[in-house]
Amino acid sequence: MLKVEALDVYYGGIHALKGISFEIMKGQIVTLIGSNGAGKTTALKAISGLISGKGSIKYEDKEILGSLSEKIVAKGICQVPEGRRIFTALNVHENLMMGAYLRKDKASIQEDLGYVYELFPRLKERADQMGGTLSGGEQQMLAIGRAIMAKPKLLMLDEPSMGLAPIVVEEIFEAVKDLNKKGLTVLLVEQNANIALQTADICYVIESGTIAFSGKARELLNDDRVRKAYLGE
Template sequence: MLKVNGIDVFYGNIHALKGVSLEINEGEIVTLIGANGAGKSTLLKTLSGLLKPKSGSIEYLGSSISGKAPQSIVKSGISHVPEGRRVFANMSVEENLELGAYLRKDSKEIKKDIQSVYELFPRLEERRKQLSGTLSGGEQQMLAMGRAIMAKPKLLLLDEPSMGLAPLMVKTIFQIIEKINQDGTTILLVEQNANMALSVADRAYVIETGRVEISGTAAELQASEEIKKAYLGGL
């Protein structure tokens, strides 16, 4: 579904991604784990068109998307839930969801899909007219995910969905990630909580200082002593 071949990405003079290659197959949950500043968020921003690779290629469903504009990447079926949620604070929950569908023209289907988001996130329906800036962190994360789903993505990029959330809310968010995947959406998940990420993922890549250092099935990485020591709290 998605093939990243040897991409290099720079922030000014900083070489943020160094020859990164990875592959995501349809229907999978793939997770990227690594320390802060390793390049995980940079990779998601590059896949969604917010950053341009200096070299290498990105293929999605057999076509190149390297250097394409973000809106055309959304149109092709990739949605990005950024780190920090980034909901529109002065707009209601429902207005945020409607904005997620801004490239779509099928207004009847949009209404149906808003209802589907409310079924997935009942708490959002209770707060549909509430300003998004007044929601709790967990509710804002639900809204950011719901807004991304409104674009009807085939591939969902999730950047740190559990950041700053209470343990019970983290559990809820990960259950919803699994449900979204079971409903047919492929997921690339960036997550500091490596234990939770590996518990839901099919495969994983470990990024260190801009390079992919280790890859394998989630079970292989969970069993690796090296990974346990570095990312799983030595469990």
């Protein structure tokens, strides 16, 4: 579905991604794990078209590297950015509707809105509240809900667990699994390697801008290199 090949990204003077390659099949949950500054977020931003790079990013066999971000969103790739980035001065309902900015099919937008409220009932309770007044967990739910409103085929999540209580993290990852079961392909970037590996099918480990190794998530949970570096054992 998505094939990244030899992707190079420079951030100012820093060589942030040094020719990384990875692949996502339809229906999978793929995770990129790695420490701070390894280049995970950069990879997502390059796919979303927020930053430019060299190499190739093919989505459904078509090159998207260098396309404008709105074209990429229109193709069905939607990113939930790190730190949620919801619109703080818009209420919950308006935030969700912004997710559907490019869509014109009113009936099915309402259907998806109903689905988001079903998935995260707390958002429905707070529909008229300003985004900035929500708790961290609720903001994360809103950010995911907003992305779902775009009716994506590939959902990219950047650090959804960041700064959240473990019980909320669990709730969010349950929702992600639920979405995946409904056919949504997911690319998950996480520092919390434990939960990422328990959720994902395939895992790529990024270290200072290169893919160090990759494999099935279940197998990497018991891999010594992963256990030492990322699971703190």
